[in-house]
Amino acid sequence: MAVTRRVKIVCTMGPATKSPERMLGLVEAGMDVARMNFSHDTLENHKEMYGLVRAAAEKAGRAVAILGDLQGPKIRLGKFADGPHRWETGDRVVITSEDILGTRERVSCTYTKLPHEVKVGDRLLIDDGKVAVEVTDVEGEDIHVLVTEGGPVSNNKGVSLPNVAVSVPALSDKDEEDLRFALKLGVDLIALSFVRAPEDINLVHKIMDEEGRRVPVIAKVEKPEAVEHLEAIVLAFDGVMVARGDLGVELPLDQVPLVQKRAVQLCRENAKPVIVATQMLDSMIENSRPTRAEASDVANAVLDGTDAVMLSGETSVGKYPVLTVSTMAKIVTTTEAGGMGVPRLQHDPRTHGGALTVAASQIARNIGAKALVAFSQTGDTVRRLARLHCDLPLYAFTPVSEVRNTLALSWGVDTFLTDFVEHTDDMFRQVDAKMLGLGLAKPGDYVVVVAGSPPNAPGSTNTLRVHQLGTLVDPATV
Numbered sequence: 337m338a339v340t341r342r343v344k345i346v347c348t349m350g351p352a353t354k355s356p357e358r359m360l361g362l363v364e365a366g367m368d369v370a371r372m373n374f375s376h377d378t379l380e381n382h383k384e385m386y387g388l389v390r391a392a393a394e395k396a397g398r399a400v401a402i403l404g405d406l407q408g409p410k411i412r413l414g415k416f417a418d419g420p421h422r423w424e425t426g427d428r429v430v431i432t433s434e435d436i437l438g439t440r441e442r443v444s445c446t447y448t449k450l451p452h453e454v455k456v457g458d459r460l461l462i463d464d465g466k467v468a469v470e471v472t473d474v475e476g477e478d479i480h481v482l483v484t485e486g487g488p489v490s491n492n493k494g495v496s497l498p499n500v501a502v503s504v505p506a507l508s509d510k511d512e513e514d515l516r517f518a519l520k521l522g523v524d525l526i527a528l529s530f531v532r533a534p535e536d537i538n539l540v541h542k543i544m545d546e547e548g549r550r551v552p553v554i555a556k557v558e559k560p561e562a563v564e565h566l567e568a569i570v571l572a573f574d575g576v577m578v579a580r581g582d583l584g585v586e587l588p589l590d591q592v593p594l595v596q597k598r599a600v601q602l603c604r605e606n607a608k609p610v611i612v613a614t615q616m617l618d619s620m621i622e623n624s625r626p627t628r629a630e631a632s633d634v635a636n637a638v639l640d641g642t643d644a645v646m647l648s649g650e651t652s653v654g655k656y657p658v659l660t661v662s663t664m665a666k667i668v669t670t671t672e673a674g675g676m677g678v679p680r681l682q683h684d685p686r687t688h689g690g691a692l693t694v695a696a697s698q699i700a701r702n703i704g705a706k707a708l709v710a711f712s713q714t715g716d717t718v719r720r721l722a723r724l725h726c727d728l729p730l731y732a733f734t735p736v737s738e739v740r741n742t743l744a745l746s747w748g749v750d751t752f753l754t755d756f757v758e759h760t761d762d763m764f765r766q767v768d769a770k771m772l773g774l775g776l777a778k779p780g781d782y783v784v785v786v787a788g789s790p791p792n793a794p795g796s797t798n799t800l801r802v803h804q805l806g807t808l809v810d811p812a813t814v
């Protein structure tokens with residue numbers, strides 16, 4: 337069988353992805369997860385984008401998950417009346433909490449308490465640190481600042497205050513509205529920005545329960561507080577995104593690479609998916625080829641053991657969205673084909689699912705099985721298999737379509753939707769039908785199956801079976 341890519345690709349949606357042809361191009365080039373960034377754009381446009389993703393995935397016959405990324409407690413500049421501007425070093429401008437349409441000299445910000453929480457001398461960083469200003473005076477709602485590092489400013493750019501503890505709530509009114517909207521729309525996963533504590537997930541769950549729909553919640557690690565409580569956050573949330581854009585502003589930049597490695601390993605130990613994000617192929621926003629350093633960055637994230645790598649501006653507003661995805665896919669597959677492997681798990685799994693999956697992958701390799709197969713109703717067993725990064729194909733079977741979509745984020749997994757079955761033998765019949773029917777293996781080949789028996793009892797993983805294909809279904813009938 338052809339070598340397939342194992343590390344998944346997340347693409348951020350934006351103006352550059354907004355046509356059926358472009359979207360299909362992205363899916364065919366390898367997009368596994370579409371990220372809708374609620375920091376930008378109108379709900380109406382997000383709805384349209386959602387439809388485009390679902391239609392393209394359907395047309396291409398690929399599982400594509402949709403991730404709704406909530407803005408979280410990020411302070412942003414407001415909008416300008418007259419387009420992007422440049423603030424030059426030495427300029428004096430005003431950032432105000434008054435709700436105005438901005439000019440080059442005076443622009444609003446989204447956090448109305450900001451003038452009360454900054455002091456003279458505080459440094460504010462705009463757009464992931466591309467522009468820096470220093471507070472020189474506060475007058476009512478106006479913060480007077482001196483531009484210390486000039487650069488471009490435009491609508492909705494982020495404002496970070498690295499050493500100022502601001503009291504913004506974990507979930508703003510806008511986040512709550514966006515979350516309800518995303519859940520109703522049908523997104524598969526939610527990401528919460530600027531997570532500071534494990535308990536931040538409770539606010540999200542509360543809204544989800546009010547809407548009657550819980551989906552996995554990814555913690556975006558981009559605050560020093562999150563780095564401090566990383567393990568507790570990994571345990572509380574369903575996955576992690578290493579959001580290096582804000583992380584590199586909020587934390588000294590030189591600490592970002594090690595945080596990335598620690599987060600990836602912690603997620604694998606806990607069988608939670610992890611995404612490495614931001615600036616991975618940044619220069620491809622403008623250019624048709626990435627830098628050598630960017631190619632290495634993608635490859636190194638693969639070798640760290642990440643589940644997924646993410647594209648941001650490269651796909652949302654870049655000149656070459658489809659080419660960027662195919663370039664990323666190529667770097668990933670070439671790196672994987674090198675066979676260098678990833679760091680070992682630091683612990684010996686003790687849960688039934690954990691122990692059975694370790695045994696399954698070892699048995700599969702030793703007997704020359706063609707694939708690993710997992711039956712799962714929650715996806716948990718599948719994630720426990722995925723984290724081992726076994727070089728055999730990994731096929732997941734689930735009767736729950738939401739689970740199929742969320743597994744699009746997990747390393748190396750291909751997922752099939754199956755019927756609910758009553759008897760254990762029916763599970764193996766489904767494996768035969770799917771694998772022989774799709775030509776994934778031949779009659780007589782062995783696969784190693786991890787499942788719960790009887791079927792339909794979530795969390796009951798107790799069965800490991802070496803199964804010979806074609807023994808339950810007459811090969812002539814598939």
Ligand SMILES: Nc1ncnc2c1ncn2[C@@H]1O[C@H](COP(=O)(O)OP(=O)(O)OP(=O)(O)O)[C@@H](O)[C@H]1O
Nearest residue numbers: 348349350351373375376377581582648649652653
């Ligand atoms: N839907 C959109 N409409 C207009 N501009 C967009 C849109 N999405 C992204 N952009 C522009 O592309 C830039 C990069 O996109 P990206 O999604 O990485 O946003 P970001 O603000 O850096 O992310 P985050 O807020 O999650 O840290 C944004 O800063 C914005 O200028």
Ligand SMILES: CC(=O)C(=O)O
Nearest residue numbers: 579580581582613614
């Ligand atoms: C993705 C994101 O939010 C960041 O890198 O900051």
Ligand SMILES: [K+]
Nearest residue numbers: 375405406407
């Ligand atoms: K966001």
Ligand SMILES: [Mg+2]
Nearest residue numbers: 558579581582
């Ligand atoms: Mg961010």
